[in-house]
Amino acid sequence: MNSNFLFLKNGTAAPWSDVPEMEFNYFRTEILKKMGSCRVLAFFALPETDGTFLLTAVLGDPQAQGFLLAKSRVSGKFASLTAEHAAFNRFEREIYEEHGLLPEGHPWLKPLRFQNVDPGVTDYFAMLGEAVHEVAVGPVHAGVIEPGHFRFECMGEDVYSLEISLGYQHRGVEKLLRNGPDARTPHLIETAAGDSSIAAAVNYARIVEALGNIPVSPEIRTIRQLALELERCANHIGDLGALAGDVAFLPTASFCGRIRGEYLNMSAELCGNRFGRNFVTPGGLTCAVDQELADKLLAWLNRVAPELWNALDLMFDSPTVLDRFENTGTVSAATLRELGAVGMAARAGGVACDSRKDFPMADGLCAEPVEFSGSGDVASRARIRYEELKKSHEFLFKVLKNMPLSPAVLPELSLLAPGMIAVSVTEAWRGELCHVALTAVNGKFRSYKIIDPSFHNWEALAMALRDEQISNFPICNKSFNLSYCGHDL
Amino acid sequence: MWKALKSRLFQGHRTGKFPVSAPPSLPPRFAGRPEISQLSNSELEACMEICPVGAFTTADDKVAIDTGKCIFCKKCARVCRSIKFGKEYRLAAMKREDLLADGSAYTPPHPEDRQLAEICGRSLKIRQVSAGGCAACELDFNVLNTLAWDMGRFGIQVVASPRHADCILVTGPVSKNMLLALKKSYEAAPRPVWVIACGTCAISGGIYAGSPECCNGVEGILDVDLYVPGCPPHPATLLEGIMRLMGKKSGPEVK
Structure with missing residues (x-):
């Protein structure tokens, strides 16, 4: 060592x-x-x-x-x-x-976010031959989702290669973060990937607390973790519902669409915002958590959880759904490892990587990681979300039954220590979200790097489509549900 | 099939009463339209300093919060008691200047012409274009399609191509990399076409205003017919706004 x-x-x-x-x-x-x-x-x-x-x-x-x-x-x-x-x-x-x-010696230095050239203008992987056809999709998609460009090289029904070209969501987040922290910094962090705002805010808070030597009470740490699990639940439920929708299993699609909203509304109960924004802040919390709120959330969760399991068990008991999920979009453990894939998508393929276990925080507060071994197909990526939902609920119930209370705590932020580097990793719902901050001699950010789990995983989605039919793209895509904005920054 | 029916019975009927017979149920900490009472100069200065998006304006000596810039973070309300974020969720407006929230009493402004209702009847086909942003606006627009909100019952539908659309709904600050795709989508829609700027980013660039990689929202690129403030807009805010654009009456007030 x-x-x-x-x-x-x-x-x-x-x-x-x-x-x-x-x-x-x-x-x-x-x-x-x-x-x-x-x-x-x-x-x-x-x-x-x-x-x-x-x-x-x-x-x-x-x-x-x-x-x-x-x-x-x-x-x-x-x-x-x-x-x-x-x-x-x-x-x-x-x-x-x-x-x-x-x-x-890099094999193919294609533009990543098209910062210096027109978007999408690059050479693409191409297959030649009379029977070959190419399907190009995006940046504007048929559904209501973020922009990205996908090229499928097909022979008959089979996809031989999928190439994913991103960068359309590039807003210059890291550039705007330089010379911070300032009034805008926490909002840029929270909107780097809007469905992972809480994970991002927790990470940012840890970074600033480490650099500014700001103490945080154990109560506040627990409440943050609770918010993080609500975020994980909302996203997993939404994606499982969307997966059901993509294989035309409408009951679960409908139920989950509504139930996801319950978890977003629980986050809104904490702070007013359905995505948990403006809640977690360095050294504290912007809103108080009192007994009344804790009781309300516990009763709420008690009411909604049985509805959730009912909706999900219905889908996972349905042979027609499982038939579509199983052996679809398989990415082997070897490939996942080679590509450096992370998070629940990697774990679903049998790669043991969970930042909660691998890089635990000193306080040890988090939902218990799921022990899971799957084959890396859509079914495993769906099933692992179900298992994670179970663990998240165990954690939520445990915390809510004995809820730590805290007033709103908004410490005056001291100057950050100059000439330092701080690293924080949080297991967001997709996987590990990494923030690396460097301070200059004036205590301002010389650099603030955000590495969304999607950054590691887009290539794995491309691999999932090999030898699949294009018609399986939606469920493969939804099973990963990667972030465009978190990648493009 | 029996299992599915049993589940259906267990899950119950869940389509919300809003906007037909009840106001939306909003969380107690919901940040709606800001209300300003008397602000001293020092308070104003403190607010302007703390506001991450420069939402305070002082045109014509009247202090107002521009909800087209505001991200409803409530930071100003924490330093200054004269500012409150109320329960008013009906934030959408057809004119940019109607987004200014000063101390005066508020009722949501109505559309001036009823052209949309005349041409599109009771339906509105929307093509959404994501142009930068963080995907939260998209997620909460998608929510309107769930059975809890079910916008389809009001004739509002998402279509796969701008060729089939009456309306382009834009989210995000319009990243430079999406500018061409946004313009092409707009050009591809049959005329007349209505444009909705959904979310603070689309209206003004939001927290990405001034970024060299973005265009400060749709303004100056497309003519906007409906501005929907919020970061992201609450689904109730968005649905109420779209329905008003369609010439339907304003949503019920939250008391």
């Missing part, structure tokens, strides 16, 4: 100067060596005033239950890691797109 990396626990900070600066070849070799037991959480370049860049790697080490950090100074170009490990693909494309720093 003895390594030259800096070791950091989840939700803590260290001086930037403590992150060892390695000679590049050594840096590259050490990272690749670690990739057997670790996964890449963040990999980015920091521009320096002299025109060089500091390549920075944050690896997650499940055995050591924390993060490994290192940096290396490069200029102009560096030897790509993607050829050795596909998990670096998007990180290196991002580095090239943002800084022009060339990852030499």
